[in-house]
Amino acid sequence: xxxxxxxxxxxxxxxxxxxxxxxxxxxxxxxxxxxxxxxxxxxxxxxxxxxxxxxxxxxxxxxxxxxxxxxxxxxxxxxxxxxxxxxxxxxxxxxxxxxxxxxxxxxxxxxxxxxxxxxxxxxxxxxxxxxxxxxxxxxxxxxxxxxxxxxxxxxxxxxxxxxxxxxxxxxxxxxxxxxxxxxxxxxxxxxxxxxxxxxxxxxxxxxxxxxxxxxxxxxxxxxxxxxxxxxxxxxxxxxxxxxxxxxxxxxxxxxxxxxxxxxxxxxxxxxxxxxxxxxxxxxxxxxxxxxxxxxxxxxxxxxxxxxxxxxxxxxxxxxxxxxxxxxxxxxxxxxxxxxxxxxxxxxxxxxxxxxxxxxxxxxxxxxxxxxxxxxxxxxxxxxxxxxxxxxxxxxxxxxxxxxxxxxxxxxxxxxxxxxxxxxxxxxxxxxxxxxxxxxxxxx
Amino acid sequence: xxxxxxxxxxxxxxxxxxxxxxxxxxxxxxxxxxxxxxxxxxxxxxxxxxxxxxxxxxxxxxxxxxxxxxxxxxxxxxxxxxxxxxxxxxxxxxxxxxxxxxxxxxxxxxxxxxxxxxxxxxxxxxxxxxxxxxxxxxxxxxxxxxxxxxxxxxxxxxxxxxxxxxxxxxxxxxxxxxxxxxxxxxxxxxxxxxxxxxxxxxxxxxxxxxxxxxxxxxxxxxxxxxxxxxxxxxxxxxxxxxxxxxxxxxxxxxxxxxxxxxxxxxxxxxxxxxxxxxxxxxxxxxxxxxxxxxxxxxxx
Numbered sequence: 001x002x003x004x005x006x007x008x009x010x011x012x013x014x015x016x017x018x019x020x021x022x023x024x025x026x027x028x029x030x031x032x033x034x035x036x037x038x039x040x041x042x043x044x045x046x047x048x049x050x051x052x053x054x055x056x057x058x059x060x061x062x063x064x065x066x067x068x069x070x071x072x073x074x075x076x077x078x079x080x081x082x083x084x085x086x087x088x089x090x091x092x093x094x095x096x097x098x099x100x101x102x103x104x105x106x107x108x109x110x111x112x113x114x115x116x117x118x119x120x121x122x123x124x125x126x127x128x129x130x131x132x133x134x135x136x137x138x139x140x141x142x143x144x145x146x147x148x149x150x151x152x153x154x155x156x157x158x159x160x161x162x163x164x165x166x167x168x169x170x171x172x173x174x175x176x177x178x179x180x181x182x183x184x185x186x187x188x189x190x191x192x193x194x195x196x197x198x199x200x201x202x203x204x205x206x207x208x209x210x211x212x213x214x215x216x217x218x219x220x221x222x223x224x225x226x227x228x229x230x231x232x233x234x235x236x237x238x239x240x241x242x243x244x245x246x247x248x249x250x251x252x253x254x255x256x257x258x259x260x261x262x263x264x265x266x267x268x269x270x271x272x273x274x275x276x277x278x279x280x281x282x283x284x285x286x287x288x289x290x291x292x293x294x295x296x297x298x299x300x301x302x303x304x305x306x307x308x309x310x311x312x313x314x315x316x317x318x319x320x321x322x323x324x325x326x327x328x329x330x331x332x333x334x335x336x337x338x339x340x341x342x343x344x345x346x347x348x349x350x351x352x353x354x355x356x357x358x359x360x361x362x363x364x365x366x367x368x369x370x371x372x373x374x375x376x377x378x379x380x381x382x383x384x385x386x387x388x389x390x391x392x393x394x395x396x397x398x399x400x401x402x403x404x405x406x407x408x409x410x411x412x413x414x415x416x417x418x419x420x421x422x423x424x425x426x427x428x429x430x431x432x433x434x435x436x437x438x439x440x441x442x443x
Numbered sequence: 444x445x446x447x448x449x450x451x452x453x454x455x456x457x458x459x460x461x462x463x464x465x466x467x468x469x470x471x472x473x474x475x476x477x478x479x480x481x482x483x484x485x486x487x488x489x490x491x492x493x494x495x496x497x498x499x500x501x502x503x504x505x506x507x508x509x510x511x512x513x514x515x516x517x518x519x520x521x522x523x524x525x526x527x528x529x530x531x532x533x534x535x536x537x538x539x540x541x542x543x544x545x546x547x548x549x550x551x552x553x554x555x556x557x558x559x560x561x562x563x564x565x566x567x568x569x570x571x572x573x574x575x576x577x578x579x580x581x582x583x584x585x586x587x588x589x590x591x592x593x594x595x596x597x598x599x600x601x602x603x604x605x606x607x608x609x610x611x612x613x614x615x616x617x618x619x620x621x622x623x624x625x626x627x628x629x630x631x632x633x634x635x636x637x638x639x640x641x642x643x644x645x646x647x648x649x650x651x652x653x654x655x656x657x658x659x660x661x662x663x664x665x666x667x668x669x670x671x672x673x674x675x676x677x678x679x680x681x682x683x684x685x686x687x688x689x690x691x692x693x694x695x696x697x698x699x700x701x702x703x704x705x706x707x708x709x710x711x712x713x714x715x716x717x718x719x720x721x722x723x724x725x726x727x728x729x730x731x732x733x734x735x736x737x738x739x740x741x742x743x
Contacts, residue, residue, distance in 0.1 A: 006540050014529060211524025215585070218491040218518040219541040424493070437455055 003220045007228025015236045025240050029247040056095040058086045060103040067135055106140050182389040185311045186382045190354045193319050196237040197326040203229050204330030213423045222420035230323045310388055318381025321408040328415035331422030338429050353379035357386040365390035375400050377407025444469040444624040450499035452485050459485035461648040472619055474635045475628040477645035478742055483628050487595055491518050514543035517591030521598045523582050525570045532566035535585055542589040556584045575602055595626045632735035646742050663737050666705045667730035671698050674722030687714050698725055
């Protein structure tokens with residue numbers, strides 16, 4: 001036991017002391033903050049980064065002139081000349097695009113063309129299409145005698161509020177944006193298993209190729225060495241996460257002081273102003289359906305103690321299960337470049353569970369597929385975390401955790417068998433059949 | 444010190460050790476010899492408890508070999524290796540502690556050995572900064588740090604220049620004089636003759652020979668004698684009063700050297716007196732086979 005502690009200590013310190021560890025630990029949060037800053041800036045002020053475009057419109061219907069509203073990005077100018085003349089004028093002029101509206105039936109607008117020296121972005125096309133659709137709709141409505149202002153008043157935006165009924169009679173709102181918290185945890189677990197699992201594999205291969213392994217296992221049992229490495233690296237990962245949280249929170253508070261307010265609030269405020277000036281569709285949006293407020297509201301209803309303790313359990317359980325397999329792979333190969341063939345079967349369930357979680361479970365959290373994904377140990381750490389915010393029966397969580405514990409005992413046993421043989425095998429890359437044989441070797 | 448009894452080790456497809464037994468006497472230097480693939484490494488790994496035999500047992504000072512003996516064994520594998528990116532001092536501390544030493548004991552020992560090897564300045568260096576020979580030196584120190592009573596050295600001189608090889612050889616002898624038993628696996632026969640008290644020869648998974656170097660050499664003697672002389676033995680074949688078989692006779696460095704194979708009933712004195720009356724003798728010695736000769740003739 002004492003020796004395992006020594007190994008854990010070495011694995012931990014040798015990694016934490018590295019410059020690259022400090023760089024990643026402090027660099028990543030800064031990078032993420034910068035990234036989010038950029039994303040927020042784009043969302044809030046995106047229009048301002050986009051140059052305003054001038055569009056010359058040739059309208060053979062003689063109807064649309066003056067009806068296109070200019071926005072910050074789009075400037076419409078009507079041409080009195082025909083298409084051919086306008087085209088010539090366009091090449092000389094400073095307009096960005098030329099929109100041609102041929103004479104068309106209201107029911108069948110066809111032949112509409114956008115000319116330009118550059119390909120217009122699809123957002124711009126979308127924008128113009130939407131404007132045209134509304135204008136044609138209005139044209140039709142006027143033709144049938146309905147006033148457009150009346151129609152706009154009839155438009156209502158609907159948002160469903162979800163409430164859970166529990167046995168104690170309490171009602172708590174959840175779902176919606178909250179569900180993404182679960183998925184976020186799933187993604188964290190997925191990343192952790194991958195990044196640190198591969199570190200375990202590299203560490204094992206390093207000991208093997210540097211040939212120190214023979215010295216080590218003349219002092220300690222291979223199992224102790226493997227477990228020491230797995231646990232030591234897990235602690236490196238936990239340290240890194242902890243530091244990330246600390247650094248992010250610190251940076252966050254510095255940033256919000258600097259900006260002068262909570263970024264989420266800022267976001268909601270400016271989103272609201274944007275929306276109220278925005279397209280007609282969203283005009284009806286009011287403060288109750290404000291997305292930022294919704295997130296804040298539903299976050300406060302989450303069962304955080306449950307969520308966090310499950311996160312920790314699945315985080316560690318999933319890591320132990322997979323890192324043992326990564327250790328086995330590391331022991332079977334002579335260099336990192338040989339790892340592909342063996343990595344594949346190990347990473348398939350991981351990748352599958354993150355894809356299924358983010359595309360399926362998040363939409364159908366109670367389906368049988370979601371259930372089985374969150375019960376089977378190879379997928380449960382990721383799948384269950386996605387499901388938890390939707391409410392999972394306690395027995396399912398307990399069953400899943402018990403199976404996960406058996407799962408990692410199983411993979412550790414399996415990995416230890418391959419490991420103790422693999423670390424002394426050099427030369428030819430083993431086949432899966434040979435790995436199978438190693439399982440049954442007596443030490 | 445070590446009793447190896449009827450060890451069998453089977454790997455898939457081939458048997459690495461087939462009923463191998465030998466005794467390694469306490470306080471001696473024991474040579475474990477054999478061509479590549481004979482089973483030396485398999486046997487060494489069993490003694491180090493890296494692998495377990497399929498059958499048979501190993502007794503360490505009369506006790507069945509177990510985990511508690513690990514701290515009494517020092518092992519220098521043929522394929523050397525250390526953590527390349529770890530500082531040497533830290534690395535030595537780690538390896539010593541894995542062998543069961545306390546941190547402070549280990550630190551004192553390391554300082555003692557570093558001073559002895561004149562490598563004190565290497566403490567904070569990384570292994571990758573050292574030349575191969577220097578790495579070997581560090582590795583040797585890591586093997587002997589915990590003062591093992593049994594030292595297993597697999598090709599200890601490979602990678603050393605003659606000066607450092609001499610230093611290491613003297614250290615090995617000193618450790619031996621201080622009571623350590625040494626198992627020495629090598630292909631370099633001249634160092635076997637120089638260092639080993641007794642040897643065992645493995646070939647094709649079996650032990651084919653063991654005993655003290657002296658005994659083995661004596662048992663391989665062919666009762667041959669080499670004579671360096673001045674004079675002429677040319678017409679000796681027609682001389683019916685000379686009853687000794689000449690194996691070879693050639694000129695060497697101005698004098699002639701002849702080798703005679705004696706029958707079991709003939710003695711060296713008889714040969715000598717027969718020669719004295721015919722030529723002037725410069726040198727007379729018994730031909731004793733070298734371990735190298737014995738190795739080659741036994742393996743073939």
